[in-house]
Amino acid sequence: MKAKPQVSPSEADCLQRALNGDEQAFTELVDLYQTPVHNLCYRMLGNLQEAEDAAQETFWRAYRNLQRYDPNRSFPTWLLSIAAHYCIDQQRRRRLPVIELDEIFEDMEDITADPGPTPEKIITENEDIQVVQKQLAGLNPVDKAVLVLRYFQEMSEDEICKALSISKSAVKSRLHRARLHLANQMMNNKFNMISEGRYHESLSI
Amino acid sequence: MNHYPYKNWILNHPELTKKQKQELLDHFRICTNCQNLQLAWQESEKILKSAILVSPVAGFPERWAASAKKRMERENSRQIRRTLFGVFTLMAAGTTLYIVQNNLLVIWLVTALNLVSSLIIILSKGITGISELFYKEPTAAIYLGVLFFGAATAFLSAFVFALWNLLTKEKVMHEHSVQD
Numbered sequence: 001m002k003a004k005p006q007v008s009p010s011e012a013d014c015l016q017r018a019l020n021g022d023e024q025a026f027t028e029l030v031d032l033y034q035t036p037v038h039n040l041c042y043r044m045l046g047n048l049q050e051a052e053d054a055a056q057e058t059f060w061r062a063y064r065n066l067q068r069y070d071p072n073r074s075f076p077t078w079l080l081s082i083a084a085h086y087c088i089d090q091q092r093r094r095r096l097p098v099i100e101l102d103e104i105f106e107d108m109e110d111i112t113a114d115p116g117p118t119p120e121k122i123i124t125e126n127e128d129i130q131v132v133q134k135q136l137a138g139l140n141p142v143d144k145a146v147l148v149l150r151y152f153q154e155m156s157e158d159e160i161c162k163a164l165s166i167s168k169s170a171v172k173s174r175l176h177r178a179r180l181h182l183a184n185q186m187m188n189n190k191f192n193m194i195s196e197g198r199y200h201e202s203l204s205i
Numbered sequence: 206m207n208h209y210p211y212k213n214w215i216l217n218h219p220e221l222t223k224k225q226k227q228e229l230l231d232h233f234r235i236c237t238n239c240q241n242l243q244l245a246w247q248e249s250e251k252i253l254k255s256a257i258l259v260s261p262v263a264g265f266p267e268r269w270a271a272s273a274k275k276r277m278e279r280e281n282s283r284q285i286r287r288t289l290f291g292v293f294t295l296m297a298a299g300t301t302l303y304i305v306q307n308n309l310l311v312i313w314l315v316t317a318l319n320l321v322s323s324l325i326i327i328l329s330k331g332i333t334g335i336s337e338l339f340y341k342e343p344t345a346a347i348y349l350g351v352l353f354f355g356a357a358t359a360f361l362s363a364f365v366f367a368l369w370n371l372l373t374k375e376k377v378m379h380e381h382s383v384q385d
Binding site (some may be wrong): 151 | 216246250261266269
């Protein structure tokens with residue numbers, strides 16, 4: 001399932017009230033857009049705690065700069081643009097993104113404290129998260145942002161241009177590079193799996 | 206052989222024409238690398254497209270509202286500290302400017318040196334000589350006392366306030382990191 005936030009009339013009303021200085025209305029906006037923003041941060045940073053902090057920071061920055069928001073622009077795109085820029089900065093600061101798989105499982109344990117999902121579903125979701133995060137790890141922060149916005153937020157190339165303040169050709173070339181990286185990584189994984197299989201076979205012989 | 210057009214088709218153009226598709230298939234027959242790339246990208250794309258949406262832990266808006274309130278309070282107190290610091294700095298700068306512009310510093314220094322030397326001489330003559338000094342130059346003594354100590358107090362206040370500002374800031378940051 002993907003998130004493509006569209007502004008409904010009630011959301012527009014909420015936004016208008018927030019623009020007029022209604023704090024409660026802004027909290028409602030936080031409630032509305034928490035999942036896409038958090039998802040973007042998580043896919044960019046690969047850690048739930050950091051994603052929570054980044055999402056909090058994103059909403060805080062949006063709140064502080066609400067008067068600079070151009071109502072002719074899409075609010076979710078503006079919000080996601082703040083989140084993407086913040087996550088890119090965070091990634092650049094730490095330089096080498098390390099995804100601890102154990103951490104993902106631990107984080108997921110916290111999330112799944114909610115009695116809703118079944119153990120099978122948790123395992124499947126964990127595996128899914130693990131595979132996706134493994135795929136994204138090692139990508140350049142901006143390439144990763146472009147890819148995440150394209151596939152997880154389903155933004156068009158034009159929307160990505162606006163969100164990241166880069167040209168359309170830059171979006172295209174970054175998407176190409178990110179896709180090539182993922183495909184190469186997938187090929188390497190397959191190759192490693194085959195090599196390991198052969199190694200185990202030779203051991204058993 | 207130039208593989209770039211094929212790689213470009215594989216990675217960036219899911220919708221190919223019939224002719225392009227045929228050309229790509231023909232290329233696959235002679236290039237296993239591009240064929241593997243096609244398979245790998247298809248698999249990666251499938252994973253990306255089927256990825257679940259990771260929501261925050263329940264209660265995110267409430268946590269945000271609480272954190273925003275704390276941040277607002279911190280910003281307000283920071284603003285007050287900044288204003289006070291600005292006022293103290295302005296006072297110190299004003300005093301300095303006044304002293305420099307009116308050449309008072311030289312006059313004060315000369316007067317002070319005079320006084321010190323006089324004091325040393327007088328003190329050497331005995332404590333009773335002080336009354337004589339004030340009798341001779343009463344305005345200089347008052348001048349020196351008020352302005353020198355006034356400036357000293359302003360500078361000292363600015364210094365103490367800057368120190369307090371730094372310490373408070375560190376304390377707030379420490380508290381914030383502990384809370385985080």
